[in-house]
Amino acid sequence: MHDLIPKMFFAALSAAVLSWPTSRADSSSDQQALQADSISLAETSDSTHSAHGTAADTQPAPPPGPIPDSVSGYLIPGLPFVEPPTIRSRHGVLKLELTAMATPVRISGKLVNARVYAATAYGETYPPSYVPPILALDPGDNLQITLKNELGEPTNLHTHGFFISPMGNQDNIFVDLPNGGAFLYNYELPATLSPGLYWYHPHYHPLVEEQVFGGLAGYIYVRGLKQLLPEHLQDVPERFLHLKDFQFNRENTIPARNINSDNPTHRTVNGLVQPTMGMEAGGTQLWHLGNIGADIWYNLELSGLEFTVIAEDGNPVDRAWTATQLLMPPAKRFDVLVQAKKPGAYQLITTQMNTGPWGDDYPQALLATLNVTGPAREPAALPTHIQPFDNLAHATVTQERVFDLSENPNTNKFFINRRVFKPNHVDATPLTGTVEEWRFRNTSLELHPIHLHVNDAQVMSVNGVPQDARSLVDTIPIPYATKDAEGKLVPGEVVMRFKFRKFVGPYVFHCHILAHEDRGMMSIINVTSPGSE
Numbered sequence: 001m002h003d004l005i006p007k008m009f010f011a012a013l014s015a016a017v018l019s020w021p022t023s024r025a026d027s028s029s030d031q032q033a034l035q036a037d038s039i040s041l042a043e044t045s046d047s048t049h050s051a052h053g054t055a056a057d058t059q060p061a062p063p064p065g066p067i068p069d070s071v072s073g074y075l076i077p078g079l080p081f082v083e084p085p086t087i088r089s090r091h092g093v094l095k096l097e098l099t100a101m102a103t104p105v106r107i108s109g110k111l112v113n114a115r116v117y118a119a120t121a122y123g124e125t126y127p128p129s130y131v132p133p134i135l136a137l138d139p140g141d142n143l144q145i146t147l148k149n150e151l152g153e154p155t156n157l158h159t160h161g162f163f164i165s166p167m168g169n170q171d172n173i174f175v176d177l178p179n180g181g182a183f184l185y186n187y188e189l190p191a192t193l194s195p196g197l198y199w200y201h202p203h204y205h206p207l208v209e210e211q212v213f214g215g216l217a218g219y220i221y222v223r224g225l226k227q228l229l230p231e232h233l234q235d236v237p238e239r240f241l242h243l244k245d246f247q248f249n250r251e252n253t254i255p256a257r258n259i260n261s262d263n264p265t266h267r268t269v270n271g272l273v274q275p276t277m278g279m280e281a282g283g284t285q286l287w288h289l290g291n292i293g294a295d296i297w298y299n300l301e302l303s304g305l306e307f308t309v310i311a312e313d314g315n316p317v318d319r320a321w322t323a324t325q326l327l328m329p330p331a332k333r334f335d336v337l338v339q340a341k342k343p344g345a346y347q348l349i350t351t352q353m354n355t356g357p358w359g360d361d362y363p364q365a366l367l368a369t370l371n372v373t374g375p376a377r378e379p380a381a382l383p384t385h386i387q388p389f390d391n392l393a394h395a396t397v398t399q400e401r402v403f404d405l406s407e408n409p410n411t412n413k414f415f416i417n418r419r420v421f422k423p424n425h426v427d428a429t430p431l432t433g434t435v436e437e438w439r440f441r442n443t444s445l446e447l448h449p450i451h452l453h454v455n456d457a458q459v460m461s462v463n464g465v466p467q468d469a470r471s472l473v474d475t476i477p478i479p480y481a482t483k484d485a486e487g488k489l490v491p492g493e494v495v496m497r498f499k500f501r502k503f504v505g506p507y508v509f510h511c512h513i514l515a516h517e518d519r520g521m522m523s524i525i526n527v528t529s530p531g532s533e
């Protein structure tokens, strides 16, 4: 099995080895290693996991049959809030089968053609659903997912936020699982994995947007957050709110081609349009919020109530912070405490917003209604501190890097350092145990949320303003460029630090607006150990 590790990655590189870019700054011994592995790849050409990006690979699935309106029915708003089932680990192991398929499912009462997961685990069958089961784990667990592909096109799986190896059958987004195939992912979670909300979704370039937009995205919850709360809050009710949006065409199919994220869309919470939730006056609830849609943003408000953030992107914060608005780019997660003193109907909305002159405009939308009942009552005291984190502000930085984010609105291509993603191009080769400082400069006129796999980031400054980080994070909006008084373009800029703690191997960073990622805004880093070069 070990042999497969480099081969799967270098399968993705195989075409490249023939024309290795001259601009690559890495050592020539690296290059020799790549060539050596590409030779061994040839010996395994019968492997079901072939290179990414060939014409045959990215052949899209044929469109599904239309669903007549008489069969599809209508979206029903205001249904009671429900959550998907949870599959829990047992004795340190969670073993399940996940099947990605194109099939009709009901979303808030309406039948639409979607791309979704079905699951089986411990003798239970979980039918295909727009919101798949929540996988609940403890730090240190072993997660074994057999992914079966019935989509009609290739796919794979990414565990967003996990601090695990990017190689072999762990968080390896270079795996190419063809239609009809199966692949065993075997994730070894570190005992130190931080508690909070994570998620899973396909990462098969360049079909990621359509697969996530079709419905292929679910939650992973790593337990232990409640134990970080004061004792009087450790048994508060929890709610998992999956934020996903979908569009459907005349044939009642979620589009897979030419998705326009600026089109009118249906925002859903747990696959429901504007569901109703309940809470007792004076009560406290722990909400797990994640934007697991493909492209669009949320700016949440709850009728002026405060969200008390206790974790961000699966990282408990050192100081709890409160906000009446939560900006959530695609992939963003917050674990928050919510309280209401007085009874009433509180509206969870996403406000009107736009993502820049070249970006999208979203109208305000009601997401859910929280009905608070009973006599007014003072809620419990909230915590101010949750858990310290490994603050990198005073770390020794061994390497600085600059990444330019740009786009061409005419060709609809998106670039990092003026290149579209190439499976053969490595942009950086950090060493384990070091801290690097990366400067992202956005010269385009829209926001781009940047996500690095495996290692979380500490935001140091935004547009030159120093930031006092409360935790590490994994999805960071980079502000768009503006013009100064003389009309000169001033890039939006975020400086962040990464500590490459442990895992070696190639992995990616990219814009998590998946249309941008699919159209080029992604790049590879290859982490090595000092002495292994």
Ligand SMILES: [Cu+2]
Residues within 6 Å of the ligand: 447, 448, 449, 511, 512, 513, 516, 517, 521
């Ligand atoms: Cu982007």
